[in-house]
Amino acid sequence: xxxxxxxxxxxxxxxADEEDTENKQTDVLRGVSLDVxxxxxxxxxxxxxxxxxxxxxxxxxxxxxxxxxxxVDGMDTADDEHIxxxxxxxxxxxxxxDNQLVTSIVxxxxxxxxxxxxxxxxxxxxxxxxxxxxxxxxxHRRSAVHKLSGGQKQRxxxxxxxxxxxxxxxxxxxxxxxxxxxxxxxxxxxTKLRTEQGISIVxxxxxxxxxTLADRIIVMDSGKILTQGTPKEVFSETELLLSHSLSVPQxxxxxxKLKKAGxxxxxxxxxxxxxVDELVKLIKGV
Ligand code: ADP
Numbered sequence: 189x190x191x192x193x194x195x196x197x198x199x200x201x202x203x204a205d206e207e208d209t210e211n212k213q214t215d216v217l218r219g220v221s222l223d224v225x226x227x228x229x230x231x232x233x234x235x236x237x238x239x240x241x242x243x244x245x246x247x248x249x250x251x252x253x254x255x256x257x258x259x260v261d262g263m264d265t266a267d268d269e270h271i272x273x274x275x276x277x278x279x280x281x282x283x284x285x286d287n288q289l290v291t292s293i294v295x296x297x298x299x300x301x302x303x304x305x306x307x308x309x310x311x312x313x314x315x316x317x318x319x320x321x322x323x324x325x326x327x328h329r330r331s332a333v334h335k336l337s338g339g340q341k342q343r344x345x346x347x348x349x350x351x352x353x354x355x356x357x358x359x360x361x362x363x364x365x366x367x368x369x370x371x372x373x374x375x376x377x378x379t380k381l382r383t384e385q386g387i388s389i390v391x392x393x394x395x396x397x398x399x400t401l402a403d404r405i406i407v408m409d410s411g412k413i414l415t416q417g418t419p420k421e422v423f424s425e426t427e428l429l430l431s432h433s434l435s436v437p438q439x440x441x442x443x444x445k446l447k448k449a450g451x452x453x454x455x456x457x458x459x460x461x462x463x464v465d466e467l468v469k470l471i472k473g474v
Pocket of ligand 1 (some may be wrong): 202216234235236238239240241242243410
C-alpha cells in the first residue's frame with residue numbers, strides 16, 4: 189500500500205484544567221497505530237468517548253501526540269515547519285456545517301481558504317468552480333448559505349476543503365445532523381471524490397451502512413483499536429462487536445442470530461441483498 193498517513197503508536201491525554209492540579213486526566217488514545225493509503229477509504233467506528241474525534245484531529249496536526257508520531261507524506265505533524273503543508277494536504281470536515289461556513293454566499297465561502305493563502309484570483313476561480321462541481325453544488329454558487337439544507341451546507345463545507353486540493357479528507361460524523369436525504373447526498377459526494385479524484389477518505393460515523401462502503405473499517409474502543417479489516421471481515425466478528433455493545437448492520441446481526449440457532453450460513457454478510465440471497469437459499473434448501 190502506498191502510504192499517505194502513518195500513525196505510529198500514539199498516546200494522548202488532554203491537558204488538565206485549572207482545578208485538576210494533579211492532572212487526573214487519563215489517556216484517551218492508548219497506543220494507536222494505523223496507516224491511511226493513498227486513495228483509500230477508511231471508516232472509523234466506536235462508542236462515544238472511544239477517541240475517534242481525538243484521532244481525527246491528530247491526522248492533520250490539530251493536536252499532537254504526547255508519545256508516538258503521525259507522519260503525513262513523510263512529514264511529522266510535530267514539526268512546525270511542515271504544519272501548513274500538512275493542513276492543506278489533510279482537510280477536516282466536522283459534524284456541524286454551521287461551524288465551518290464563514291461567509292454568507294456559497295462561492296465566497298469556498299474561496300475563503302485559498303484567498304487566505306494568497307493564491308491568484310484566476311486560480312481561485314478555477315478551484316472554486318471545480319470544487320463546487322465535484323460536490324454537485326455548482327448551480328447554487330451564488331446562493332445564500334443560510335438558505336441551504338443541512339446536506340447542501342455540508343457539501344459546501346467539503347468544497348471549501350477541496351479548494352485547498354487536499355490528498356485526504358477526514359470527516360468527523362459529517363452526516364450526524366442530517367436527514368436521510370442529506371446523508372445520502374453527502375455520502376455520494378464523498379465516495380465520488382475517492383473514485384474520481386483518488387482522494388483518501390477517513391470517515392468517522394455511527395451509521396453501519398456508511399461504514400460498509402469503506403475499503404477498511406477500524407473499530408475504536410477505550411482509546412485503542414479493537415479490531416480492523418474489510419467490512420466483511422469486521423462484521424464477521426459480530427460476537428466481539430456485540431459484546432462491546434457496538435452495532436453491526438442489521439443483516440449481519442440477523443445472520444449471526446440464525447447461525448447461533450443452528451442454521452448453516454456464511455460469515456461476512458453486510459448488505460440486505462446478500463442477506464436476502466442467503467435466506468432464499470436456506471428456505472429453498474439449496
Ligand atoms: P469520540 O469521538 O469517540 O466520541 P473523543 O475523541 O471526542 O471520542 O473523546 C475521547 C475522550 O476524550 C472522552 O472521554 C472525552 O470526554 C475526552 N475529551 C474530548 N475532548 C476533550 C477536551 N477538549 N478536553 C478534555 N477531554 C476531552
